[in-house]
Amino acid sequence: MFGYIIRRVLLMIPTLIVISIISFVIIQLPPGDYLTSYAAQLSAQGDTIDAQGLKALEERYGLGQPIHVQYFKWVSGIILRGDWGQSMEWQKPVKDLIWERLALTILLSSVAILVSWFIAIPVGVYSATHQYSIPDYVLSVISFVGVGTPGFLLALIVMYLAMSQLNQSVGGLFSSEFLLAPWSLAKVVDMLKHLWIPVLIIALESTAGSIRTTRANLLDELNKPYVETARAKGLEEGKLIWKYPVRVALNPFFSTVGWSLASLISGQTLIAVVLSLQTTGPMMLRALMSQDMYLAGSFLLLLSSLTVIGTLVSDIILAWVDPRIRLRG
């Protein structure tokens, strides 16, 4: 097992190198660059920028150099100095921009995942063990509606309800007085007050699907002979359901937890835009639109790295919970 993890980690290195090259090429692919769109924006506003000014900016960002030189500059900055480059649009180093948002996003998404499992697994188990009963039909209808409802629509509905019924402001993660304030206990408390709506919306979006997955997987397992063996042993019904078939039925959750690492960052962009959350999704969207290459590139690189790491984490978790796929050696 230990050797397997080491081998997988070593294999990740070339994967990540290739990914970083591809990310960099992709952000260079669209015609023009940030300066072009910046100049276009300025002239649209009636301003002009002289060639000398452009030249200065070009030099500052190293834009005139060949692409591979730019790439090595960027990557060596990340690896050697932790310098992810400069965001042109924000006029700030990328690393100052993303970490706080990243932390918020990870907090938000992981709480949402836990909430979603906390609802979906018991409901799915109930649905499967009471198949074709009236509660099962009701829950099935609700979860089908849930699968079909886009998250942003749900966000709008919840926003409206919270606003009109509870009189609670739902935009963002902070009240306006704390938005730019440094971190303090009061700010954390304020955040927790705002957190539940986005958590609920993000959680509900995946809950419906998870209920269906749990129900379907458990139905496959419930009639397996090993369940009957446990029953014939004299085990209590509830206990045996949770110990045996549920355990096997939950494997897809363990195997997909890794992928959700990446969706932590890019996922829920639409919901985040609607709810104006200070998360990474909206910022990445904007960086891509304005060709803010170092910011967008950093996001792409982070996303891909998290996907690769997440897949490894998934494999390790799955090997841990399911002895059948444990590799020998």
Place this chain on the structure above:
Amino acid sequence: MENNHLLLEVKNLKTHFFLDEGTVRALDGVDFVIKRGQTLGVVGESGCGKSVTARSILRIVPQPGRIVDGEIMLYLPAQSNHSTLTNVVNLTRLNPRGTQIRSIRGCRIALVPQEPMTSLSPVHTLGNQIVEAIVLHQEVSQAEAREKAIYMLDLVGMPQPSRTIDRYPHELSGGMRQRGMIAMALSCHPSLLIADEPTTALDVTTEAQILKLMQRLQQELGMAIMFITHNLGVVARMTEHVIVMYMGKVVEEADVDTIFHNPKHPYTQALLKSIPRLGQRTRERRRLESISGSVPDPYSIPKGCSFHPRCSQRIVGLCDQEEPPNIEIGPGHKTRCVLYR
């Protein structure tokens, strides 16, 4: 028959499955008796109700099946430690999820299922599953239960039991898994072991080993075995008394010698003719006979004797009209056929 030798008495047991397509009368009035320490063979084609009988006794009939009538009386020794249990328990009266039936399942009556490949949980070790059964029915600590599990594995001839106990099922062969299942079933010293085609999924060499093991364990532990099989060779080897089932009914019941040498019911006769025998009429090169037709549609069991459409000795106007009575034709030999009225 003296009552203190009785272990299990099944009377007029009816288990039906209520499906959208109709009601399947899987068991339609089954009667039989198992005495202490006896081996009862239950024989019949697929779908005749053998496995449903076993599951009815354990009260684990899967949905949408239900026991609709009949009694299953379990006679327990008087010096029972379980204060909740009286001497005689009618299993059909118990709540299938209640504590009383759960204290009987796995403790008084244990099951060895058909499919050793899938009957153990793939994500738990063999030891975990055996220890669970021991801790459930006996007041012992985890460590003692583990000792006991290792002892049981040793008893069933598992190689290196103290290491095998921590193995997962996929690391074991079919024969080893079935030994593990038997160890689990016997870990609480049941009075009755229900073996539901325990060797069907195994190759013949392993089958022979498992059968030998079961015979040895029965002699050592003295439990009764209800041996469900469609393999008449296994019946001849393993059992003392035999019931032959067809379409949810016991059509013939006798000791094993009578069944093989003096079968009365046309179905039993046909069943015996369908197996090849060494050294018999080899010169004539007779074709192996098969029973004509196939098992009727379970949704529409024929009127009268359910075997009459396939029976070579049927009496038109009688067999297709009248349900044959259960006739005692010798000591302990009963058959359901109008020919012996």
